[in-house]
Amino acid sequence: METRELRYFVAVAEELHFGRAAARLGIAQPPLSRAISQLERRLGVPLLERNSRAVTLTEAGAVLLREARAALDAVEAADRRTRRAATGRGDLVLVTKAGASSELLAKLLAAYAAEPDAAPVDVLLCGVGEQERLLRTGRADVALLHRPFDSPAGFDTEELTTEAQVALLPAGHPLSTRPSLRLSDLADLPGLPLPTWPKPDGTYPAAPGPQIRDHTQLLQLVALGRCAAVLPESCRSLVSPDVAVVPLVDAPLVTTLIAWPPHSRSRALAALIRTATRL
Numbered sequence: 001m002e003t004r005e006l007r008y009f010v011a012v013a014e015e016l017h018f019g020r021a022a023a024r025l026g027i028a029q030p031p032l033s034r035a036i037s038q039l040e041r042r043l044g045v046p047l048l049e050r051n052s053r054a055v056t057l058t059e060a061g062a063v064l065l066r067e068a069r070a071a072l073d074a075v076e077a078a079d080r081r082t083r084r085a086a087t088g089r090g091d092l093v094l095v096t097k098a099g100a101s102s103e104l105l106a107k108l109l110a111a112y113a114a115e116p117d118a119a120p121v122d123v124l125l126c127g128v129g130e131q132e133r134l135l136r137t138g139r140a141d142v143a144l145l146h147r148p149f150d151s152p153a154g155f156d157t158e159e160l161t162t163e164a165q166v167a168l169l170p171a172g173h174p175l176s177t178r179p180s181l182r183l184s185d186l187a188d189l190p191g192l193p194l195p196t197w198p199k200p201d202g203t204y205p206a207a208p209g210p211q212i213r214d215h216t217q218l219l220q221l222v223a224l225g226r227c228a229a230v231l232p233e234s235c236r237s238l239v240s241p242d243v244a245v246v247p248l249v250d251a252p253l254v255t256t257l258i259a260w261p262p263h264s265r266s267r268a269l270a271a272l273i274r275t276a277t278r279l
Contacts (some may be wrong), residue, residue, distance in 0.1 A: 001039070003075055006068040008035045009047065013065040016055045070136075070154075077138030077261070091120040092268055095140035098125040099215025101256055103237055104161060104279070105144065112275045119268035127213040128197045135259065141269055146232070147255045149197075155259040158277050165251035166236070168222045168229040169244045176244030183230070183250055192228040195221070219243060 011021040012032070022029040040047050047061035057065065096105060105123070112118050124140055131143040132150060144160075145152055167186055169176045175185060186194060193209035195218055204211045210227055212218045215235065221227050223242035232254040236245050258276045260269055 001042075003072065005035055005039050006072055008032055009039060010065060010068050010072065012036055012048065012055070013057055013061060013068075016057075018055065073133075073136040077136065080138035091122055092142060092266070092272060093122045093124055093140045094142050094144070094272075095124040095126055095131045095134045096144040097128055097131065097146070097214060099219070099235075099238060100146060100232075101144050101234065103234060104256060107279055108272075108276050111279060112272050115271055115275060117268075118271065121272070125214075129199070131259075135261065141264070141266065142258060142260045142272060145257045145259050147257060148252060149254070150257075152257055152259050154262075156262045156264075157257040157259045158273060160256045160258055160276055160279070161234075162253050162255045163233045165230050165248050165254060166233050167246045167248050168219070168231060168235070168239065169246065170222060170225040171242050171244045173244065176246060178246055180247045180249050183248060186228050186230065189228055192225070195227050195229060 008021075008025065011024050012018060015021040015024060018029050018033055022032045025032065036048065043060075043064075045060040046058050047064055049056045049058055094105075109121060109123070112121065124134065126134060129150070131140070131145060132155075134140040135143045135155065143155075145155075145157070167175075167181050169192070173192070175181060175189075186192075193207075195209045195212040196204050196207040197212055198204055210221055212221075215231065215238070218227075218229055218231075219235075219239060222229050223240055230248065230251060233247075239245060258273060260273065
């Protein structure tokens with residue numbers, strides 16, 4: 001299979017519409033249809049079910065979509081890492097969610113900078129769920145992930161910290177003075193819906209809460225009385241006096257991981273990981 005064919009198939013599989021997929025790819029629809037049909041003939045299986053009303057994925061098509069995304073990410077990562085190697089740049093790119101693990105990250109960067117022969121570290125702050133994609137496509141060398149919210153599948157990892165979660169409420173809310181809360185206490189609070197976070201494909205689930213991209217945006221909305229939230233306990237260092245923090249007794253624990261591609265052979269990255277595990 002050619003990468004061109006895989007890109008064509010991914011576009012059709014994600015759009016489930018040949019016209020929209022062709023527009024997204026910047027090509028005409030007939031050659032796109034021919035390319036997909038040729039791919040199906042070569043594989044010997046139908047990838048799409050087509051009728052006058054809709055296009056849907058077959059079971060084989062769903063498998064190829066998953067595999068094609070991984071293959072295209074690998075090609076993009078190889079391209080980026082090869083170009084970076086050619087420039088002679090020895091810096092590392094670390095990606096993490098904006099507003100997450102701030103205290104841990106500051107300690108890690110300071111400790112690593114004190115190491116002999118430490119490489120420069122560029123910190124890339126991203127929205128929720130973007131660290132995995134940036135790591136897979138070679139835009140980042142290492143990431144801080146947070147289980148159970150982020151998936152470490154396909155990466156090498158080391159656990160750094162585990163912490164409880166807390167409820168964030170506008171200061172002055174009747175629940176803000178309680179010594180602890182349960183998750184059920186936050187369900188259906190009048191005027192304070194829980195936010196919705198993007199799914200791995202970037203879309204949001206259908207829910208009444210505000211759509212959130214990062215922790216900074218979330219903290220501001222809580223302070224304004226537009227929503228409540230559940231975050232790891234380390235967020236205490238980030239909240240303003242307008243936000244109350246109450247422990248949650250039944251929320252799952254959050255584990256912060258440092259993650260990197262399993263095939264990496266960077267000595268600078270290895271030194272950064274050793275520093276992180278010592279902390």
